[in-house]
Amino acid sequence: MKYRVIPVTPFEQNCTLLWCTETRKAAVVDPGGDLDRIRAAVKAEAITLEKILLTHAHIDHAGGTAELAKSEGVEIIGPHKDDDFWIQGLAMQAQMFGFPAPEVFSPDRWLEDGDTVSIGHESLSVLHCPGHTPGHVVFFHPDSKLAQVGDVLFNGSIGRTDFPKGDYNTLIHSIREKLFPLGDDVNFICGHGPMSTFGQERTTNPFVSDHRG
Template sequence: MSLKYRVIPVTPFEQNCTLLWCTETNKAAVVDPGGDLDRIRAAIQAEGVVLEKILLTHAHIDHAGGTAALANSEGVAIEGPHKEDDFWIQGLPMQSQMFGFPAPEVFTPDRWLEDNDRVTVGQETLEVIHCPGHTPGHVVFFHRASKLAQVGDVLFNGSIGRTDFPKGDHATLIHSIREKLFPLGDDVRFICGHGPMSTFGQERATNPFVSDHRG
């Protein structure tokens, strides 16, 4: 398979930062560098890949707190999330105070992402799916060739994202999962923002919040 990944838990929230890379080119992207940049850099070095960009699913601090520092130190671009999450980026310093994180830099992504956009990692292409609900600008990255999705905090193994933050909305989140993610296929594996991986089929069958057995 020409796209490989390594999950790197970071921050006290054990957020699943992910290193994705194209085996043909050895070019890599870091998805959601929330913090612990030494740990992320060690993984990049261990895999022998070259970082070319940062991808963001959304702008909560455990996902985006290390973004500016990593982009500046490595000289790479930031792609994502959707512009509806700009208020979360602007609020990163306040988030850091609320949750006891190191003070982060505010940044502007080099590219805001929209539904149906494409992003590349080396020669590999990921589809961008706008999935609001947890945050209004949350996006999911889907690699169709390997049936792998990076879903951030939209969906978890056995649970769903919180919707009690500003501009979160439960009904919108359920719609995003059922109408945008589940149709991608039961056999799609996903890396979520926290906890173990799962498949859309498993969640359709067993997830108490969004399974087919609910109304």
């Protein structure tokens, strides 16, 4: 499996293309906006977009979902159903953060912890990792030891927990009990900023490292 990160929206959100090198079938994770940029990347990589995957439903991650699904004729998968209130509140989010008002949508499939999602011949494991939002999920590709963690964990930081239904202790538990056990050598793409590994964060991240009291 290959990937390409496409920063979108004024928040520089790391929208990600993932694709199967054998079939050239692809998924786009978190199309928050700047859809022309996403379509150009799909064309440049000569891949076929077949689905949208959502880690969570904050507007910088989900704002372009309905429009892209309609224009490309693809299905929407995720996040967990506990983020439905964020989807229903997309217009309010747009007003709050100065985004164009997006269309509300209903995913074709909600995700649960332990689910799998296919991209061509590749398979992603789904981990429900609440805390930043209650319905946040992470996508993990075991064969290439790559995870797309959305806004759960960052290089040197963690996701915010001051939004409605966010919870700090829940987020810390998600990171330590769901993500770190996947292995120190797992590379992860986060929702904003540079990539890292779980090992680096377990060693140095001031919020979740082994050295934190």
